[in-house]
Amino acid sequence: MKSIKLKSFLAFILTQCFIALAFGASHREAPLIAFDPAADNTDVYAFRSWENPDKVVFILxxxxxxxxxxxxxYFAFDDRILYEIHIDNNQDGKAEDIVYQIRFKTETRPALGSLNFPLPFVGNPNIPIPELQGITALDGPGSEGLTRRQTYTVTEVRGNKSQQLFEGQTLVAVPSNVGPNTMPNYETLAAQGIYNDSETGVRVFAGQRYETFYIDLGAVFDTVNLRRPVPALTPEEDTNDHINPFGINRFKGFNINSIAIEVPINRITHDYLPADTSTTPIIGMYASTSRQKTRILSNNDNEQTKSVRKFVQVSRMANPLINELIIDTPTKDLWNTSEPEEESQFQEFYKAPSLATALNLIFGLPVPTTPRTDLMQVFLKYPGQPLQESHCGSPCAELLRLNLSIPPTPPENQKRLGGLASPPDPAGFPNGRRPNDDVTDIAIRVVGGQAFLDARVGDGVNFLENAPGSNLTSNGIYKIFPFLPTPTPGRDIDCNGTEASPCN
Structure with missing residues (x-):
């Protein structure tokens, strides 16, 4: 395969969109958020829908x-957390032009109105009560065994105006996939958790899905102890999106909780025009979780724990793994609570990323010299916004940027290396991010520079292997909304393998 020059790739990014400087997604990335998994933004995706190309998808x-x-x-969203998806559609770096706010409420529903169980989900074909022989619905008949259930609301905020979407509908979060007795047809059950707002054309889903982020986490965080020396992948392996040459996917078989929202593009662009005619097709976005400042604990059984006062951001994410591998440990918690448009206070981490230094020391390959103004330009700026010499200037915002005018690539033709593939797949990372983009290999090579491109350095995990359920391509890409596969059922986890799995 013809070598792709780093300069050409960076030029591609500057004209199409942007690059992220990290190994993948955000899991337990800072000291405080590691203790708060319900508020941990593990992955954020933004891409033009390949199912409905006139719409854009955001996933938290x-x-x-x-x-x-x-x-x-099992695993539920937290009623006390404000989940938000923020959008900047005028390129001023402040992603508050449109905000989608999601709030959850948990309810206890005794089966048949009076039967309480020690289990939140009840269903078994041997129970001599038809209503408890399996959960087949999220609401109404067939939902009797759903004795603990979460409903939620979606509010769209534009400036000082807010509108609650899906009025008149009860939005139910799809529960964890317990197993075939309790939930005899989970895919059908989950499909009921997709809701349409007829007034705005917005779709939403909240519930458990299969983890699509793949990475040899053990090797990467053992100070980049990859399982092969460089050159890591052969040319044939590097272009094959259907094999995992040598890496072990830490998240194989594991699940995640997802909030997915699909919005008409002309509802997102600044000029309210479709992607192909909009004069402002490039947007920026990030997701955040916030908790209220004060929590009041009660020792009275009749009083619930209460959270009061205004919400405070505890986690944010735009581009993958910035906080893990770009921001130094003493600053990680501060970074999580800061707004993306305040990124100038962290610009020194981008100018001289310690990740590049580590790659140089470990592999003995040369890396680009500092200051890395090229990375600042593509990472903290929109196209055409200049730096102030070697400083970020204003605006300076760490956002996941997406050029909505670029058509989506059909799932069967998507390439894991996105803009780094040959020929490039311009609809993939770093132009937004799709669930199956291999951000690990892309980031290693771009941060490391031309020598790492030439050596095809990567973690050896090239695709999502053995994803469960239907509606999948041969390399694990889920074809339809909410674009993440059916989660692994608790009863039927596969413990036969010796590599990373939920059994180990």
Whole structure:
């Protein structure tokens, strides 16, 4: 395969969109958020829908590393957290032009109105009560065994105006995939959790899905102890998106909680025009989780714990793994609570990324010299916004940027290396991010520079292997909304393998 020059790739990014400087997604990335998995933004995706190309999809994932069999309470969103997706559609770096706010509410529903169980989800064909022989619905008949259920609201905020979407509908979060007795047809059950707002054309889903982020996490965080020396991948392996040459996917078989929202593009662009005719097709976005400042604990059984006062951001994510591998440990918690448009206070981490230094020391390959103004330009700026010499200037915002005018690539033709593939797949990372983009290999090579491109350095995990359920391509890409596969059922986890799996 013809070598792709780093300069050409960076030029591609500057004209199409942007690059992220990290190994993948955000899982337990800072000291404080590691203790708060329900608020941990593990992955954020933004891409033009390949199912409905006139729409754009935003996905926020949370609660990392879900072992499917971890009952009885399994994995729920937190009622006390404000989940938000923020959008900048005028390129001023402030992603508050449109905000989608999602709030959850948990309810206890005794089966048949009076039967209480020690399990939140009840269903078994041997129970001599038809209503409890399996959960087949999220609401109404067939939902009797859903004795603990979460509903939620979606609010669209534009400036000082807010509108609650999906009025008149009860939005139910799809529960964890317990197993075939309790939920005899989980895919059908999950499909009921997709809701349409007829007034705005918005679709939403909230619930458990299969973890699509793949990475040899053990090798990467053992100070980049990859399982092969450089050159790591052969040319044939590097272009094959259907094999995992040597890496072990840490998240194989694990699940995640997802909030996915699909919005008509002309509802997102600044000029309210479709992607192909809009004069402002490039947007920026990030996701955040916030908790209220004060929590009041009660020792009275009749009083619930209360959270009061205004919400404070505890986690944010735009581009993958920035906080893990770009921001130094003493600053990680501060970074999580800061707004993306305040990124100038962290610009020194981008000018001289310690990740590049580590790659040089470990592999003995040369890396680009500092200051890395090229990375600042593509990472913290929109096209045409100049730096102030070697400084970020204003605006300076760490956002996941997406050029909506670029058509989506059909799932069967998507390439894991996106803009780094040959020929490039311009609809993939770093132009936004799709669930199956191999951000690990892309980031290593771009941060490392031309020598790492030539050596095809990567973690050896090239695709999502053995994803469960239907509607999948041969390399694990889910074809339809909400664009993440069916989660692994707790009853039927595969413990036959010796590599990373929920059994180990």
């Amino acid at each position: 994932n949370t609660i990392p590393g879900q072992q499917p069999a971890d009952g009885p309470n």
